Amino acid sequence: MQKLTQHPMIRGGFMIVALALIAVSINFFYAPHGVAAGGATGIAILTQEAFGVPLGLTTLIVNVLMLVLAYFFLDRATTKRILIGSLLLPLMLAVMPQVKIVEDRLLAVIVGSVIFAVGVAINYRIDASSGGTTVPPMLMQKYFHIKPAVGLFVVDLIVCFFNIFVSGIEAFVLAIFAIGLTSIVMNYVETGLDRKKAIYVMTPEIDAMKQMLDETPEHGLTVQPVIGGHSGKTSEMLMVVVDQSNFHATVERIREIDPKAFILAVEATEVHGGWLR
Numbered sequence: 001m002q003k004l005t006q007h008p009m010i011r012g013g014f015m016i017v018a019l020a021l022i023a024v025s026i027n028f029f030y031a032p033h034g035v036a037a038g039g040a041t042g043i044a045i046l047t048q049e050a051f052g053v054p055l056g057l058t059t060l061i062v063n064v065l066m067l068v069l070a071y072f073f074l075d076r077a078t079t080k081r082i083l084i085g086s087l088l089l090p091l092m093l094a095v096m097p098q099v100k101i102v103e104d105r106l107l108a109v110i111v112g113s114v115i116f117a118v119g120v121a122i123n124y125r126i127d128a129s130s131g132g133t134t135v136p137p138m139l140m141q142k143y144f145h146i147k148p149a150v151g152l153f154v155v156d157l158i159v160c161f162f163n164i165f166v167s168g169i170e171a172f173v174l175a176i177f178a179i180g181l182t183s184i185v186m187n188y189v190e191t192g193l194d195r196k197k198a199i200y201v202m203t204p205e206i207d208a209m210k211q212m213l214d215e216t217p218e219h220g221l222t223v224q225p226v227i228g229g230h231s232g233k234t235s236e237m238l239m240v241v242v243d244q245s246n247f248h249a250t251v252e253r254i255r256e257i258d259p260k261a262f263i264l265a266v267e268a269t270e271v272h273g274g275w276l277r
Contacts, residue, residue: 015128019085021119022130023092029112030178031055032100034167037113037178038156040066040132041093046159049166056094059132063090066135073139085123086131105174113178117185124190133159153179197247198268201238201254202226203261212253213240241268 026041034049036042044058063086070079102108123129137151156179163172203209210223226237242250247265254261 011126011128014122014126015085016088018119018122018126018128019089019092019130021115021122022089023096025112025116025119026055026093027096027098028101029108029115031098033105033108033171033174034163035105035109035112035171035174035178036159036163036166037109037116037175037182038133038159040130041089042156042159042175043133044093046162046166054094055098056090056092059093060087060090062133063087063131066131066133069139070135074135074142078138081127082129082131082134085129089130089132105170109174109178110181113181114185116178117182118189120182121186121189124186196241196243196268198266199240199242199247199250199254200264200266201240201261202235203238203254203258205258205261206236206238208257209238209254209261212257213238213250 022041026045030037030041031045031048034045036045036049040059040062041055043062044053044055047053047058048055067079067083067086070082100108102111120130133155134152136155137146137148140146140151141148157176160172160175160179163175201209206223223236223238225234240250251263251265254263
């Protein structure tokens with residue numbers, strides 16, 4: 001992905017797709033149901049519901065204000081990084097029609113959250129941004145040493161809170177649900193959908209274990225020296241990376257060789273390179 005997006009044209013294409021997905025989630029799912037799930041677009045939805053101001057216009061105003069803050073209080077590189085997205089997203093929101101394609105409010109929020117999360121995650125993967133309320137968390141980090149994730153959550157929570165006064169308690173609850181679902185989906189998209197398991201094994205039968213795993217189509221296999229926490233003795237630990245579908249079968253094969261083997265399994269969200277032997 002990184003090599004692919006180094007080319008400016010390809011990177012620009014990914015960014016347009018990401019912003020289009022965000023615009024679709026807002027104009028087809030969030031806005032028609034009056035649910036403001038944080039961010040500049042959330043402020044725009046609240047403003048549209050309360051005063052009838054078009055989404056694109058409010059989003060542009062908020063984004064321009066955030067660009068001014070970034071220009072004066074953050075570095076120039078950050079300002080340039082969020083500039084294009086800050087201007088393109090309001091344009092897409094203005095050009096794209098606002099249509100209620102799903103009548104059920106909860107279903108609309110679920111679908112909208114997934115689409116929104118994919119768009120934002122693509123932007124993160126190419127180090128781009130749609131601007132907006134991503135700027136205040138950066139300022140909080142710089143001047144108050146607050147983690148960006150915490151700062152963004154606080155900003156989004158404040159925006160969500162105003163749903164109560166504009167669209168009602170139900171909209172507020174749905175907005176909070178949307179933020180949670182978006183975070184989960186973004187995590188999966190950012191770290192890759194092709195997840196694997198890393199299995200660590202300590203056993204006296206290390207040679208037999210290596211021979212068995214050598215004959216299976218696992219992704220990677222290595223042996224490294226470790227010091228026992230209780231015994232203080234140097235031993236060997238085997239690490240193997242497998243696909244999710246092969247995880248249980250691999251553990252069963254390990255248990256067949258040594259039923260008392262110590263096994264630790266963790267998620268491996270990113271695995272690069274080939275065989276590690």
